[in-house]
Amino acid sequence: MKELLSQIPEKAFGLGMRVLLAVVFFLIGVQLIKLIRRIVKKSMVRANAEIGAVQFADSFVKASLYVLLAMMLASSFGLDAASIVAVLGSAGVAIGLAVQGSLSNLAGGVLILALKPFKVGDYIKESYSGQEGTVTEIQIFYTKLLTPDNQTVILPNGNLANNSLVNVTMQEVRRMDIKVRIPYEADLRAAKEILMQVLEEEKAVETERDRLVFVDELAASCVVLNVRCWFRQEDFWQGKWRVAENCKLALDANGIKIAHEQLDVHLSGGDS
Numbered sequence: 001m002k003e004l005l006s007q008i009p010e011k012a013f014g015l016g017m018r019v020l021l022a023v024v025f026f027l028i029g030v031q032l033i034k035l036i037r038r039i040v041k042k043s044m045v046r047a048n049a050e051i052g053a054v055q056f057a058d059s060f061v062k063a064s065l066y067v068l069l070a071m072m073l074a075s076s077f078g079l080d081a082a083s084i085v086a087v088l089g090s091a092g093v094a095i096g097l098a099v100q101g102s103l104s105n106l107a108g109g110v111l112i113l114a115l116k117p118f119k120v121g122d123y124i125k126e127s128y129s130g131q132e133g134t135v136t137e138i139q140i141f142y143t144k145l146l147t148p149d150n151q152t153v154i155l156p157n158g159n160l161a162n163n164s165l166v167n168v169t170m171q172e173v174r175r176m177d178i179k180v181r182i183p184y185e186a187d188l189r190a191a192k193e194i195l196m197q198v199l200e201e202e203k204a205v206e207t208e209r210d211r212l213v214f215v216d217e218l219a220a221s222c223v224v225l226n227v228r229c230w231f232r233q234e235d236f237w238q239g240k241w242r243v244a245e246n247c248k249l250a251l252d253a254n255g256i257k258i259a260h261e262q263l264d265v266h267l268s269g270g271d272s
Contacts, residue, residue: 108157
Protein backbone atom coordinates (compact mmCIF):
# COMPACT_ATOMS: atom_id res chain seq x y z
CA MET A 1 0.00 0.00 0.00
CA LYS A 2 2.87 2.38 0.83
CA GLU A 3 4.46 1.61 -2.51
CA LEU A 4 1.13 2.24 -4.30
CA LEU A 5 0.60 5.53 -2.49
CA SER A 6 4.12 6.62 -3.30
CA GLN A 7 3.48 6.04 -7.02
CA ILE A 8 0.25 8.10 -7.15
CA PRO A 9 1.93 11.53 -7.50
CA GLU A 10 4.16 10.27 -10.28
CA LYS A 11 1.27 8.63 -12.13
CA ALA A 12 -0.98 11.67 -11.63
CA PHE A 13 1.77 13.88 -12.98
CA GLY A 14 2.24 11.60 -15.99
CA LEU A 15 -1.51 11.52 -16.67
CA GLY A 16 -1.73 15.28 -16.30
CA MET A 17 1.10 15.76 -18.79
CA ARG A 18 -0.62 13.41 -21.23
CA VAL A 19 -3.89 15.34 -20.92
CA LEU A 20 -2.07 18.65 -21.34
CA LEU A 21 -0.17 17.41 -24.39
CA ALA A 22 -3.42 15.98 -25.84
CA VAL A 23 -5.14 19.35 -25.44
CA VAL A 24 -2.21 21.13 -27.09
CA PHE A 25 -2.13 18.53 -29.85
CA PHE A 26 -5.89 18.90 -30.35
CA LEU A 27 -5.66 22.69 -30.67
CA ILE A 28 -2.77 22.39 -33.12
CA GLY A 29 -4.71 19.74 -35.06
CA VAL A 30 -7.78 21.97 -35.30
CA GLN A 31 -5.68 24.79 -36.75
CA LEU A 32 -4.02 22.40 -39.22
CA ILE A 33 -7.44 21.12 -40.31
CA LYS A 34 -8.60 24.69 -40.94
CA LEU A 35 -5.43 25.37 -42.95
CA ILE A 36 -5.86 22.23 -45.06
CA ARG A 37 -9.52 23.10 -45.70
CA ARG A 38 -8.55 26.59 -46.87
CA ILE A 39 -5.90 25.14 -49.20
CA VAL A 40 -8.38 22.65 -50.66
CA LYS A 41 -11.01 25.36 -51.15
CA LYS A 42 -8.61 27.77 -52.86
CA SER A 43 -7.26 25.00 -55.11
CA MET A 44 -10.75 23.99 -56.24
CA VAL A 45 -11.81 27.61 -56.78
CA ARG A 46 -8.72 28.22 -58.92
CA ALA A 47 -9.64 25.10 -60.89
CA ASN A 48 -13.10 26.65 -61.56
CA ALA A 49 -14.92 23.88 -59.68
CA GLU A 50 -18.62 24.35 -58.97
CA ILE A 51 -19.59 25.82 -55.62
CA GLY A 52 -21.48 22.64 -54.72
CA ALA A 53 -18.40 20.49 -55.39
CA VAL A 54 -16.28 22.83 -53.25
CA GLN A 55 -18.77 22.64 -50.38
CA PHE A 56 -19.02 18.84 -50.61
CA ALA A 57 -15.23 18.38 -50.70
CA ASP A 58 -14.81 20.77 -47.78
CA SER A 59 -17.30 18.89 -45.58
CA PHE A 60 -15.76 15.53 -46.56
CA VAL A 61 -12.21 16.69 -45.77
CA LYS A 62 -13.39 18.18 -42.48
CA ALA A 63 -15.10 14.96 -41.34
CA SER A 64 -12.18 12.74 -42.42
CA LEU A 65 -9.52 14.86 -40.72
CA TYR A 66 -11.44 15.10 -37.47
CA VAL A 67 -11.84 11.31 -37.39
CA LEU A 68 -8.09 10.96 -38.00
CA LEU A 69 -7.35 13.48 -35.24
CA ALA A 70 -9.58 11.59 -32.80
CA MET A 71 -7.79 8.31 -33.55
CA MET A 72 -4.39 9.94 -33.04
CA LEU A 73 -5.50 11.37 -29.69
CA ALA A 74 -6.79 7.95 -28.65
CA SER A 75 -3.42 6.44 -29.59
CA SER A 76 -1.65 8.98 -27.37
CA PHE A 77 -3.54 7.54 -24.38
CA GLY A 78 -2.37 4.02 -25.16
CA LEU A 79 -5.18 2.83 -27.37
CA ASP A 80 -3.88 0.89 -30.35
CA ALA A 81 -5.31 2.17 -33.65
CA ALA A 82 -5.18 -1.35 -35.08
CA SER A 83 -7.21 -2.61 -32.14
CA ILE A 84 -9.76 0.15 -32.66
CA VAL A 85 -10.10 -0.76 -36.34
CA ALA A 86 -10.42 -4.46 -35.42
CA VAL A 87 -13.18 -3.71 -32.92
CA LEU A 88 -15.00 -1.55 -35.45
CA GLY A 89 -14.63 -4.28 -38.05
CA SER A 90 -16.07 -6.94 -35.74
CA ALA A 91 -19.01 -4.68 -35.02
CA GLY A 92 -19.39 -3.76 -38.69
CA VAL A 93 -22.88 -5.19 -39.09
CA ALA A 94 -24.29 -3.26 -36.14
CA ILE A 95 -22.50 -0.09 -37.14
CA GLY A 96 -23.66 -0.51 -40.73
CA LEU A 97 -27.27 -0.78 -39.62
CA ALA A 98 -26.87 2.23 -37.35
CA VAL A 99 -25.34 4.50 -39.99
CA GLN A 100 -27.03 3.17 -43.11
CA GLY A 101 -29.01 6.41 -43.42
CA SER A 102 -25.81 8.46 -43.26
CA LEU A 103 -24.11 6.21 -45.80
CA SER A 104 -27.12 6.58 -48.08
CA ASN A 105 -26.88 10.36 -47.76
CA LEU A 106 -23.14 10.25 -48.49
CA ALA A 107 -23.73 8.15 -51.60
CA GLY A 108 -26.53 10.51 -52.60
CA GLY A 109 -24.21 13.50 -52.30
CA VAL A 110 -21.66 11.79 -54.55
CA LEU A 111 -24.38 11.03 -57.12
CA ILE A 112 -25.62 14.62 -57.03
CA LEU A 113 -22.14 15.96 -57.73
CA ALA A 114 -21.49 13.35 -60.44
CA LEU A 115 -24.82 13.54 -62.30
CA LYS A 116 -25.53 17.23 -61.53
CA PRO A 117 -29.36 17.23 -61.44
CA PHE A 118 -28.97 20.63 -59.77
CA LYS A 119 -26.24 22.96 -58.54
CA VAL A 120 -25.92 25.79 -56.06
CA GLY A 121 -28.17 28.65 -57.17
CA ASP A 122 -30.82 26.46 -58.86
CA TYR A 123 -34.45 26.57 -57.73
CA ILE A 124 -35.75 23.03 -57.23
CA LYS A 125 -38.95 21.29 -56.15
CA GLU A 126 -38.49 17.84 -54.61
CA SER A 127 -41.26 15.26 -54.53
CA TYR A 128 -40.42 13.34 -51.33
CA SER A 129 -41.56 16.01 -48.85
CA GLY A 130 -42.86 18.66 -51.25
CA GLN A 131 -40.18 21.20 -50.29
CA GLU A 132 -38.88 23.80 -52.75
CA GLY A 133 -36.38 26.62 -52.75
CA THR A 134 -33.01 27.86 -54.01
CA VAL A 135 -30.04 25.55 -53.39
CA THR A 136 -27.54 27.34 -51.13
CA GLU A 137 -25.25 24.48 -50.02
CA ILE A 138 -24.48 20.88 -51.03
CA GLN A 139 -22.76 19.23 -48.07
CA ILE A 140 -21.53 15.70 -47.45
CA PHE A 141 -24.83 14.44 -46.02
CA TYR A 142 -27.37 17.23 -46.54
CA THR A 143 -28.41 19.90 -49.04
CA LYS A 144 -29.72 23.27 -47.88
CA LEU A 145 -32.52 25.19 -49.62
CA LEU A 146 -33.61 28.78 -49.08
CA THR A 147 -37.36 29.21 -49.52
CA PRO A 148 -38.92 32.35 -51.04
CA ASP A 149 -40.02 33.45 -47.54
CA ASN A 150 -36.39 33.19 -46.28
CA GLN A 151 -36.58 29.87 -44.43
CA THR A 152 -33.74 27.33 -44.57
CA VAL A 153 -34.77 23.76 -45.44
CA ILE A 154 -32.25 20.95 -44.83
CA LEU A 155 -32.84 17.86 -46.98
CA PRO A 156 -30.98 14.50 -46.87
CA ASN A 157 -28.96 13.84 -50.01
CA GLY A 158 -30.26 10.27 -50.13
CA ASN A 159 -33.85 11.44 -50.61
CA LEU A 160 -32.83 13.95 -53.28
CA ALA A 161 -30.86 11.31 -55.20
CA ASN A 162 -33.53 8.59 -55.00
CA ASN A 163 -36.68 10.61 -55.71
CA SER A 164 -37.88 12.78 -58.55
CA LEU A 165 -37.42 16.53 -58.46
CA VAL A 166 -38.06 19.52 -60.71
CA ASN A 167 -35.21 21.89 -61.52
CA VAL A 168 -37.10 25.08 -62.29
CA THR A 169 -34.11 27.21 -63.28
CA MET A 170 -31.91 24.76 -65.20
CA GLN A 171 -32.95 26.20 -68.58
CA GLU A 172 -32.12 29.77 -69.59
CA VAL A 173 -35.71 30.67 -70.49
CA ARG A 174 -39.07 29.76 -68.95
CA ARG A 175 -42.58 29.76 -70.38
CA MET A 176 -45.31 31.88 -68.81
CA ASP A 177 -49.03 31.07 -69.04
CA ILE A 178 -51.76 33.34 -67.69
CA LYS A 179 -55.44 32.37 -67.83
CA VAL A 180 -57.81 35.23 -68.66
CA ARG A 181 -61.56 34.61 -68.44
CA ILE A 182 -63.94 36.77 -70.46
CA PRO A 183 -67.75 36.57 -70.74
CA TYR A 184 -69.30 34.81 -73.73
CA GLU A 185 -70.91 38.08 -74.84
CA ALA A 186 -67.53 39.87 -75.05
CA ASP A 187 -65.82 40.48 -78.41
CA LEU A 188 -63.41 37.53 -78.61
CA ARG A 189 -61.27 38.84 -81.49
CA ALA A 190 -60.90 42.25 -79.86
CA ALA A 191 -59.91 40.66 -76.54
CA LYS A 192 -57.23 38.57 -78.25
CA GLU A 193 -55.82 41.61 -80.05
CA ILE A 194 -55.70 43.61 -76.81
CA LEU A 195 -53.89 40.86 -74.94
CA MET A 196 -51.44 40.33 -77.80
CA GLN A 197 -50.68 44.05 -77.73
CA VAL A 198 -49.79 43.70 -74.03
CA LEU A 199 -47.25 41.00 -74.91
CA GLU A 200 -45.76 43.07 -77.71
CA GLU A 201 -45.26 46.05 -75.40
CA GLU A 202 -43.55 44.02 -72.67
CA LYS A 203 -39.81 44.53 -73.19
CA ALA A 204 -38.70 41.50 -71.15
CA VAL A 205 -40.56 39.01 -73.36
CA GLU A 206 -38.27 36.83 -75.48
CA THR A 207 -38.97 37.91 -79.04
CA GLU A 208 -37.36 34.80 -80.55
CA ARG A 209 -39.99 32.59 -78.89
CA ASP A 210 -43.68 32.31 -79.68
CA ARG A 211 -46.08 34.86 -78.21
CA LEU A 212 -49.59 33.47 -78.28
CA VAL A 213 -53.10 34.35 -77.16
CA PHE A 214 -55.53 31.51 -77.80
CA VAL A 215 -58.81 30.03 -76.60
CA ASP A 216 -57.83 27.46 -74.00
CA GLU A 217 -61.28 26.37 -72.85
CA LEU A 218 -64.97 27.01 -73.40
CA ALA A 219 -66.04 26.86 -69.77
CA ALA A 220 -69.55 26.76 -68.42
CA SER A 221 -69.77 30.49 -67.72
CA CYS A 222 -66.91 32.08 -69.68
CA VAL A 223 -64.30 31.77 -72.41
CA VAL A 224 -60.84 31.01 -71.03
CA LEU A 225 -57.99 32.65 -72.94
CA ASN A 226 -54.38 31.62 -72.45
CA VAL A 227 -51.72 34.36 -72.65
CA ARG A 228 -48.39 32.66 -73.37
CA CYS A 229 -44.87 33.98 -73.78
CA TRP A 230 -41.29 33.29 -72.65
CA PHE A 231 -38.98 35.09 -70.23
CA ARG A 232 -35.40 34.64 -69.17
CA GLN A 233 -35.14 33.06 -65.73
CA GLU A 234 -34.05 36.29 -64.03
CA ASP A 235 -37.00 38.21 -65.56
CA PHE A 236 -39.71 35.58 -65.09
CA TRP A 237 -41.57 36.63 -61.94
CA GLN A 238 -41.35 40.38 -62.46
CA GLY A 239 -42.40 39.92 -66.10
CA LYS A 240 -45.32 37.65 -65.21
CA TRP A 241 -46.63 40.09 -62.62
CA ARG A 242 -46.41 43.01 -65.07
CA VAL A 243 -48.16 41.09 -67.85
CA ALA A 244 -50.98 39.97 -65.52
CA GLU A 245 -51.55 43.55 -64.32
CA ASN A 246 -51.35 45.06 -67.81
CA CYS A 247 -53.81 42.49 -69.19
CA LYS A 248 -56.39 43.55 -66.61
CA LEU A 249 -55.79 47.27 -67.21
CA ALA A 250 -55.91 46.91 -71.01
CA LEU A 251 -59.19 44.97 -70.94
CA ASP A 252 -60.74 47.50 -68.53
CA ALA A 253 -59.67 50.38 -70.79
CA ASN A 254 -61.45 48.75 -73.73
CA GLY A 255 -64.65 47.90 -71.87
CA ILE A 256 -64.09 44.14 -71.64
CA LYS A 257 -64.77 42.71 -68.21
CA ILE A 258 -63.05 39.80 -66.54
CA ALA A 259 -65.57 37.00 -66.02
CA HIS A 260 -66.22 35.77 -62.50
CA GLU A 261 -66.72 32.19 -61.50
CA GLN A 262 -70.45 31.62 -60.99
CA LEU A 263 -72.69 28.79 -60.03
CA ASP A 264 -76.20 28.54 -61.42
CA VAL A 265 -78.66 26.79 -59.11
CA HIS A 266 -81.99 25.63 -60.52
CA LEU A 267 -84.78 24.84 -58.08
CA SER A 268 -87.73 22.73 -59.14
CA GLY A 269 -90.85 23.76 -57.25
CA GLY A 270 -93.40 21.17 -56.09
CA ASP A 271 -97.18 21.41 -56.08
CA SER A 272 -98.46 23.90 -53.49
